[in-house]
Amino acid sequence: MASVEMLLPRLRLPRAWDFAPRTQTRAAELLLMPLLLAVALVAHGLNMFSYPLAYGDEGIYMAQALSVLREARLAPYTYWYDHAPAGWFLIAGWLGLTGGPLTFGDPIDSGRMLMLLLHLAMVPLLYRMARKLSGSIAAGALAALLFSLSPLAVFYQRLVLLDTIMLFWVMLSIELLLDGWGRLSRLVLSGVCFGIAALSKETAVFLLPAMLLLTWQQRRAHHGRFALLGWLVPMLLVLSLYPLFALLKHELLPAGQAIGFAIFSIRSDHGVSLIDSLKWQATRSGGSVFSLDSMFWQLVREDWLPRDPLLLAGGALASGLNLLRGLRERRALLAGLFGLLPLFYLARGGIVFDFYILLALPFLCLNIALLAAWLAARSPRAAASALIPALLLAALVSYLAAGSLRPLYAEQPDLARREAVAWLKQHAPAGSRIVVRDDIWPDLHEPGLGGPAFPHAHSHWKVASDPMIRDGVFHGDWRRVDFLVLTPEMRRDFEATGNTIALEALAHARNVASWTADGAQIEIWQVEQK
Amino acid sequence: MSIWLTLLALLSLLLAAQSAYAAALMLYAWEDEARQEHNRVPASFAPPRHSFTVLLPARHEEAVIQETIQRVVDLDYPRELVQALVVIEAGDTGTIAKVEQKLAALRRQGIGHVRLLTFAEPPINKPHGLNVGLAQASGEVVTIFDAEDEPHPAILHVVNTIMARENAPVVQCGVQLMNYADRWFSALNVLEYFFWFKSRMHYHATVGMVPLGGNTVFIRRDLLDSLGGWDQHCLTEDAEIGIRLSAAGLPIRVVYDDAFVTKEETPPTVEQFVKQRTRWNQGFLQVLLKGDWARLPAWPQRLLALYTLAFPLFQALTMLYLPVSIYMMLAAKVPVLVAMLSSLPLYMVFIQLGISLVGLLEFTRVHGLRRSWLATPLLVLAYLPYQWLLSFAALRAVWRQLRRNNSWEKTAHIGAHRKARPAPVTRDALATTVLQIEEIANG
Numbered sequence: 019m020a021s022v023e024m025l026l027p028r029l030r031l032p033r034a035w036d037f038a039p040r041t042q043t044r045a046a047e048l049l050l051m052p053l054l055l056a057v058a059l060v061a062h063g064l065n066m067f068s069y070p071l072a073y074g075d076e077g078i079y080m081a082q083a084l085s086v087l088r089e090a091r092l093a094p095y096t097y098w099y100d101h102a103p104a105g106w107f108l109i110a111g112w113l114g115l116t117g118g119p120l121t122f123g124d125p126i127d128s129g130r131m132l133m134l135l136l137h138l139a140m141v142p143l144l145y146r147m148a149r150k151l152s153g154s155i156a157a158g159a160l161a162a163l164l165f166s167l168s169p170l171a172v173f174y175q176r177l178v179l180l181d182t183i184m185l186f187w188v189m190l191s192i193e194l195l196l197d198g199w200g201r202l203s204r205l206v207l208s209g210v211c212f213g214i215a216a217l218s219k220e221t222a223v224f225l226l227p228a229m230l231l232l233t234w235q236q237r238r239a240h241h242g243r244f245a246l247l248g249w250l251v252p253m254l255l256v257l258s259l260y261p262l263f264a265l266l267k268h269e270l271l272p273a274g275q276a277i278g279f280a281i282f283s284i285r286s287d288h289g290v291s292l293i294d295s296l297k298w299q300a301t302r303s304g305g306s307v308f309s310l311d312s313m314f315w316q317l318v319r320e321d322w323l324p325r326d327p328l329l330l331a332g333g334a335l336a337s338g339l340n341l342l343r344g345l346r347e348r349r350a351l352l353a354g355l356f357g358l359l360p361l362f363y364l365a366r367g368g369i370v371f372d373f374y375i376l377l378a379l380p381f382l383c384l385n386i387a388l389l390a391a392w393l394a395a396r397s398p399r400a401a402a403s404a405l406i407p408a409l410l411l412a413a414l415v416s417y418l419a420a421g422s423l424r425p426l427y428a429e430q431p432d433l434a435r436r437e438a439v440a441w442l443k444q445h446a447p448a449g450s451r452i453v454v455r456d457d458i459w460p461d462l463h464e465p466g467l468g469g470p471a472f473p474h475a476h477s478h479w480k481v482a483s484d485p486m487i488r489d490g491v492f493h494g495d496w497r498r499v500d501f502l503v504l505t506p507e508m509r510r511d512f513e514a515t516g517n518t519i520a521l522e523a524l525a526h527a528r529n530v531a532s533w534t535a536d537g538a539q540i541e542i543w544q545v546e547q548k
Numbered sequence: 549m550s551i552w553l554t555l556l557a558l559l560s561l562l563l564a565a566q567s568a569y570a571a572a573l574m575l576y577a578w579e580d581e582a583r584q585e586h587n588r589v590p591a592s593f594a595p596p597r598h599s600f601t602v603l604l605p606a607r608h609e610e611a612v613i614q615e616t617i618q619r620v621v622d623l624d625y626p627r628e629l630v631q632a633l634v635v636i637e638a639g640d641t642g643t644i645a646k647v648e649q650k651l652a653a654l655r656r657q658g659i660g661h662v663r664l665l666t667f668a669e670p671p672i673n674k675p676h677g678l679n680v681g682l683a684q685a686s687g688e689v690v691t692i693f694d695a696e697d698e699p700h701p702a703i704l705h706v707v708n709t710i711m712a713r714e715n716a717p718v719v720q721c722g723v724q725l726m727n728y729a730d731r732w733f734s735a736l737n738v739l740e741y742f743f744w745f746k747s748r749m750h751y752h753a754t755v756g757m758v759p760l761g762g763n764t765v766f767i768r769r770d771l772l773d774s775l776g777g778w779d780q781h782c783l784t785e786d787a788e789i790g791i792r793l794s795a796a797g798l799p800i801r802v803v804y805d806d807a808f809v810t811k812e813e814t815p816p817t818v819e820q821f822v823k824q825r826t827r828w829n830q831g832f833l834q835v836l837l838k839g840d841w842a843r844l845p846a847w848p849q850r851l852l853a854l855y856t857l858a859f860p861l862f863q864a865l866t867m868l869y870l871p872v873s874i875y876m877m878l879a880a881k882v883p884v885l886v887a888m889l890s891s892l893p894l895y896m897v898f899i900q901l902g903i904s905l906v907g908l909l910e911f912t913r914v915h916g917l918r919r920s921w922l923a924t925p926l927l928v929l930a931y932l933p934y935q936w937l938l939s940f941a942a943l944r945a946v947w948r949q950l951r952r953n954n955s956w957e958k959t960a961h962i963g964a965h966r967k968a969r970p971a972p973v974t975r976d977a978l979a980t981t982v983l984q985i986e987e988i989a990n991g
Binding site: 251262 | 575
């Protein structure tokens, strides 16, 4: 054991709440924090309801949160363990607290309001993490500012996504662990937070190696052998509630599996199962990392790098360098791990969506800040104090020069979606059967917003594949469709999912209204020749 | 149906909450590093100032009593400040002979601060012996060692220092069972002591409600006198006096240092273990019924007392509930939320098992014991049977308490019979003790 400890000495973090040894810097920090929060508020909040155009996933999570809030169900459709539900529990709590989904506009606006709050909560958490790992106030500020100003970070953090909720719990978990002096109860709470993070979005588990290293290094000296277990056990306990739920619902094991029959006579009633879903999620392939056509490299080329080359490439480079520095400096090792693990997850060859980059963002900011602080400490005195402000300035200038900030604050593609909703609320009868994309589902099912609720508005994915909707509601017959709300990529999705109801309905429908706004395009088609 | 479900859910929550609380108490010592440091033995000793009376109550201890006396003589403290009183019931001639033989040998070496006291009047039990000793005690501070105890040689220095520096009227030092590998239940028994003295006792001290241990407890003599000594009718006189001291508002200082614990052994057989535990549980019930805890100054203390004294029952309930919990999870058609809640007590059992496993590693490490690789799997295997053993002892205690009350109300002559053959309760002589009590109760 002794030899291992020599390999990995303690991190020697400053004591909890000890921002700095001298009181005047502490006062300076007290001034700094409101400033960082103000920047975050403006950068994230300005125009956040109108840009970006709502994602389908945002609608799904809002709909599921409303299901939890109103019907004590996990989802409006059959819940099939696509994701663990803690994320939309939080959204449901938020909707309950703020008096329903229409308080800030439409349901997705309410969700985006929550995302803003989560971002504001993460700013001090990231600041403190960078501050503690680098010992530098400037590094803390740099990490927080990058996190709030990077166009890449702003774009994806505005969306109502489980990833952001998960990140908040991860950052909180880290904060509790980094409380250098610490109590065992903090450790337990940290474990609980990480468990909630993983139940919000499973991808949190890819950060586990770094979390375990942090727990082991930072706390073992204080709590002996209770350190690792004090973190792991509460974490696993929280995590296990998910399979327990599936077990109790008789939906843990795939339907008809022999073991399930033999031991528990467990069989799924709906044909869904946690194990099936996990297997499906884990095996969705996105192409090998060695192939430049893989989803990962495509996204790097076409989305992430164009939005912010500095954060992505710089952050990846800084993470790598910090990992190397980590051979001698354990805090850098830890930061490097936190930076590289999400990149490993993205590049591993599984399926990747554009917003998966969220998992990496705070840690890329962290690594850049830490490396900058390290360089500053090794520069001549005059350069040292100018390095970090100069870096920040360079970042801002590059964002402005590339024009990547402008759409965040000037474009309003989401107006098209709102107008489509308003049109339906005004013109369609409440009993209409409507095939929609998920993003307007909650708007249509909610009474208000200028018209009635449409209980028969259904997600086109469910029309394609959920027997209860395809056969139960539509009887497999396109004539039962009254309206289709169409965005450009949906025809392709109809074909990809073999959605004959939607395709046939569309073939017999007339375009009755369409909107375009800043590149977004939405059409409403009414089915006529029944 | 829904009322039953609600009750079931509430019961599950209650049991899970109590298990979580119990787990938190087990880990209390590890919560705060600074506090743990404070509870250790001081780094330097103050000059000897307080005088001590060491009480050695014994019954049928022919095999070990001479060795125990020698250990008390060997305590590293000026002999003129120590008085040792061996207290034995007059009928126990075997032990008395051994003690007299030892005292004669000591006198030949010029050592005269150990005396033998005997008593003949009932009840013949440990608290009575302690009271007999107290009447003859001359030290400022009275302490107790049991006949099989191995106190640390410097323990009087430790207590003298704390009493001198902190003006503490009552000090409880650590007691630790050591032979964790002897029987299948030994490790878990050892760990109960480990968590109780190293951790939970400190929480009790902080709240101000301490059920004291049976030995290595140091109390100022004037306090004992004013309280009228120990309760001779209580099966756990140690916890009882702790609660009366707490009720009087006296702070109780708990000191635990792995290197300074008084070492003891686990009971040798399951039967004796169950009997010992039955006695403790029944003693706790007696203290509960006696009601002194209601005189504790504040509600947190009263609630902690209530919880501690009734704890064996909670534990028993949790164990009885486990099969219900598993049935709910797998077979019963109840709402998923209710089923999830009913599985929480099961979760807590696993958590306590985990804590025990780590506790075993810590225990063997701090005492420098070599741990066999079998110890860990054995602990896992033994865990549930041990819990059921504890539950059995708890229920047995309740049953006996009820039955005794009944027989006492029905027939007065059986009470007289019991007075003629009262229950001796020296911890070591427990096997015979409980058997005798049962004979009496069965009439």
